[in-house]
Amino acid sequence: MSAAHILVVDDERDIRELLKEILEDEGYQISTAENGGAARLARRARRPDLVLLDIWMPDVDGISLLKEWSDERGPSCPVIMMSGHGTVETAVEATRLGAYDFIEKPLSMAKLLVTIGRALEAQRLARENIVLRKYAPPVVEPLGRSALMQQLREQIQRVAQHDAWVLISGEPGTGKGLCARYLHACSVRRNRPFVEVGAATLLRENSAAELFGAETGGKLQYGLLEQANGGSLFLDEVGDLDLTIQARLFGALESGACLRVGGGEPVQLDVRIIAASHRDLAREVQAKRFREDLYYRLAVVPLTVPPLREHPEDIPDLLSYYVDMLVNQEGLAYRRFSVATQNRLRHHGWPGNIRELKNLVQRLLILGGGEDIEVDEVEAALLGFGDQAGVAAPSDFDLPLREARDKFERAYLEYQLRAAGGSMGKVAKLAGMERTHLYRKLRALGLNLKEIKLEDEE
Numbered sequence: 001m002s003a004a005h006i007l008v009v010d011d012e013r014d015i016r017e018l019l020k021e022i023l024e025d026e027g028y029q030i031s032t033a034e035n036g037g038a039a040r041l042a043r044r045a046r047r048p049d050l051v052l053l054d055i056w057m058p059d060v061d062g063i064s065l066l067k068e069w070s071d072e073r074g075p076s077c078p079v080i081m082m083s084g085h086g087t088v089e090t091a092v093e094a095t096r097l098g099a100y101d102f103i104e105k106p107l108s109m110a111k112l113l114v115t116i117g118r119a120l121e122a123q124r125l126a127r128e129n130i131v132l133r134k135y136a137p138p139v140v141e142p143l144g145r146s147a148l149m150q151q152l153r154e155q156i157q158r159v160a161q162h163d164a165w166v167l168i169s170g171e172p173g174t175g176k177g178l179c180a181r182y183l184h185a186c187s188v189r190r191n192r193p194f195v196e197v198g199a200a201t202l203l204r205e206n207s208a209a210e211l212f213g214a215e216t217g218g219k220l221q222y223g224l225l226e227q228a229n230g231g232s233l234f235l236d237e238v239g240d241l242d243l244t245i246q247a248r249l250f251g252a253l254e255s256g257a258c259l260r261v262g263g264g265e266p267v268q269l270d271v272r273i274i275a276a277s278h279r280d281l282a283r284e285v286q287a288k289r290f291r292e293d294l295y296y297r298l299a300v301v302p303l304t305v306p307p308l309r310e311h312p313e314d315i316p317d318l319l320s321y322y323v324d325m326l327v328n329q330e331g332l333a334y335r336r337f338s339v340a341t342q343n344r345l346r347h348h349g350w351p352g353n354i355r356e357l358k359n360l361v362q363r364l365l366i367l368g369g370g371e372d373i374e375v376d377e378v379e380a381a382l383l384g385f386g387d388q389a390g391v392a393a394p395s396d397f398d399l400p401l402r403e404a405r406d407k408f409e410r411a412y413l414e415y416q417l418r419a420a421g422g423s424m425g426k427v428a429k430l431a432g433m434e435r436t437h438l439y440r441k442l443r444a445l446g447l448n449l450k451e452i453k454l455e456d457e458e
């Protein structure tokens with residue numbers, strides 16, 4: 001894992017060399033540039049975590065460079081301005097353009113080191129705040145006291161101590177993203193960036209620029225791989241990447257460098273890849289929908305997140321957790337699941353897994369009344385939103401098309417199997433499918449005919 005990378009820009013050689021020597025002794029990685037032109041090249045070669053920028057230089061002044069960089073796309077890094085001839089007006093302008101601080105020469109190394117530390121910490125907290133806004137409140141580990149979930153947490157903790165790449169598999173809604181964030185939090189890269197990208201959300205016409213960055217029209221765009229440098233990149237639903245991007249991604253991961261769109265020089269990478277998919281990527285490889293070389297590059301360490309139906313003993317704890325979370329987060333009235341209701345939900349099929357459970361809790365807190373949530377209210381909520389009847393819930397509209405279709409097919413076939421008493425012949429006729437195709441579809445969706453029959457008997 002790389003330390004924070006600092007770019008020192010100053011036209012005085014003695015200052016550049018002194019800063020490089022001292023900052024390297026402090027554990028930072030240092031690049032230097034003697035003027036504005038060299039600084040532009042250095043930023044193209046590698047995205048810095050912080051810039052020390054002199055104001056007065058022979059070719060272009062630091063204020064102009066700062067304005068140029070603030071106009072570019074992509075996240076900025078902290079910039080600390082340095083000058084021996086600064087004025088109040090210059091400091092105000094630098095701050096307006098986004099500089100973190102302004103330090104006068106001759107430099108006080110003690111003050112400079114403190115300022116650098118604070119700037120990097122502020123940047124780290126800013127990244128964490130983005131994650132908190134998206135996932136608040138954060139879950140520090142996958143939930144559940146069952147043997148399956150204890151084993152999963154122990155596996156993640158062991159894997160996190162090594163820098164191997166990880167492929168997380170599991171059905172939609174099982175919490176693969178949570179496991180990826182927990183793995184990063186347990187690793188030595190925990191204080192470096194964690195960048196998440198849903199492969200299905202990448203714009204097809206701009207996916208290369210989003211992943212690898214771009215240099216167009218004199219503007220520099222840092223890609224997601226560069227933003228994750230030193231940390232972890234989480235590729236969610238990696239199986240949705242098209243084959244062209246898969247090929248380019250494999251080349252970057254294999255060589256440890258990527259080439260920006262429109263760029264001429266490769267950018268060195270130091271990033272841990274955590275990939276996830278609800279699909280069987282080995283089958284996708286056989287079907288020529290996923291590159292074999294990329295599959296084996298990603299699947300160094302495989303982790304499987306179990307579906308909720310395989311650890312139903314965790315459902316009471318999950319219900320309590322999401323009730324508390326939604327009460328605190330959204331100000332909803334507190335309600336309690338009765339013992340009978342918890343028992344009913346332990347025998348629900350949960351085709352949408354933990355995501356479905358959370359949506360159900362939220363729905364009951366918003367629409368229901370009274371302190372206790374009883375079985376009849378849960379039954380009405382499940383049937384009303386089609387969790388058993390095969391009708392898409394409103395929350396499903398936020399899913400990628402493939403994932404929403406799989407969820408619908410699973411719920412539809414589970415409902416038909418229950419209605420037909422497990423008769424494959426009846427279900428095949430109702431669904432208009434050949435029996436052999438129906439068996440393949442059930443296996444692909446993870447539906448177990450014996451389990452469904454057993455639940456109905458109970």
